[in-house]
Amino acid sequence: SAVISQKPSRDICQRGTSLTIQCQVDSQVTMMFWYRQQPGQSLTLIATANQGSEATYESGFVIDKFPISRPNLTFSTLTVSNMSPEDSSIYLCSVEDLLGQGVQYFGPGTRLTVT
């Protein structure tokens, strides 16, 4: 399985500011995903990031709020813009296994608190 790292691991931010989360993979992957896990809740897919194309956002998530970059096959960033306390969550990136058979491996997550 791929080894995935995320930066930062946690942060405390003030409302109205933005935070960019980085996701680095140790191998080239086609599909990368960004999920949000609100406190005590399950994971919800924010968007799918494919290299060389615009990210595909799920219902309820918009590019202005969560812009995503995917400059190459091993790296992606998610920005949480104009933050409010409701954005306090764990943000996780994931990649699909190299065989494309559905298994996703997750990074350690970024724990964001907005005050």
Add this chain to the structure above:
Amino acid sequence: AQKVTQAQTEISVVEKEDVTLDCVYETRDTTYYLFWYKQPPSGELVFLIRRNSFDEQNEISGRYSWNFQKSTSSFNFTITASQVVDSAVYFCALSYHAGGTSYGKLTFGQGTILTVHP
């Protein structure tokens, strides 16, 4: 639309007890994958198992076993002789695929918090 339901929000057992975590899913797709993930207190999501909708064989891995029943749209997970280290949140998930190629999106259940007491 896809949906995964884990009816048990929390389960508490004493070490060495067997415990079953229930998962029921809804999908209109004829081909799909089912998964179980473990999220220990550290927060990282750990992949446990993937099951293809074509394959209804049950699977056993050490103390873990999984029962997939397409007729009832269920994919239940049993831990035999539970241990304190099994304490975690367990998620069941579902994704669509066609021709063996995944379409990526994982739909997660709400999770079951399992606490194993010594």
